[in-house]
Amino acid sequence: MHSAPSSPPPVRGPSDHDVRDQIVEAATEYFGRYGYEKTTVSDLAKAIGFSKAYIYKFFESKQAIGEVICANRLHTIMAAVDEAVGTTASAPEKLRRMFKTLVEAGSELFFNDRKLWDIAATSAGEMWPSARAYDEHVRALVTRIVRDGREAGDFERKTPLDETADAIYLVMRPYVNPLLLQHNLSGAAQATRQLSSLVLRSLAP
Known part of the structure; x- marks a missing residue:
């Protein structure tokens, strides 16, 4: 008996690496405009259009x-x-x-x-x-x-x-x-x- 060939996993959107790069790029622009110390992760999440919880999946903190x-x-x-x-x-x-x-x-x-x-x-x-x-x-x-x-x-x-x-x-x-x-x-x-x-x-x- 031969096992059926496995199908490739479904595409779920951009890779983790792409998302991290997107967050860093947006954060660079936001920090450059408003400053690092005055910005919270909540501010950054709103600006990027991601939830704060989603950003925390890729970065443990603002630092x-x-x-x-x-x-x-x-x-x-x-x-x-x-x-x-x-x-x-x-x-x-x-x-x-x-x-x-x-x-x-x-x-x-x-x-x-x-x-x-x-x-x-x-x-x-x-x-x-x-x-x-x-x-x-x-x-x-x-x-x-x-x-x-x-x-x-x-x-x-x-x-x-x-x-x-x-x-x-x-x-x-x-x-x-x-x-x-x-x-x-x-x-x-x-x-x-x-x-x-x-x-x-x-x-x-």
């Missing part, structure tokens, strides 16, 4: 939605930094470009998407996973540049690598951390040029 949006924004910044750094072989120039691009990309987000910037600032203040990943990416990039510079003979080798990388990150932090950058925007471009030069002088062999 979970904000986390995805923040991760997307920080990923865009890091992609710009990686591209800028990847176009030169010189470690000193990589360091300058990294610092410059981080500040430019962060400032652009602050001035052009101010309410979405608030999500990044909240993420940094509460150390959401996206903020931790961003910090780790920056730290890893600093470490790699310093290591490359030492191997090329551009940087001194006496100070332990992790100590050097941590010190550079601390110098950069007020201008690359979203929560802190908003208080250091005035003169940030000039400050980062000067600090880059100071750091590079301290790294000279």
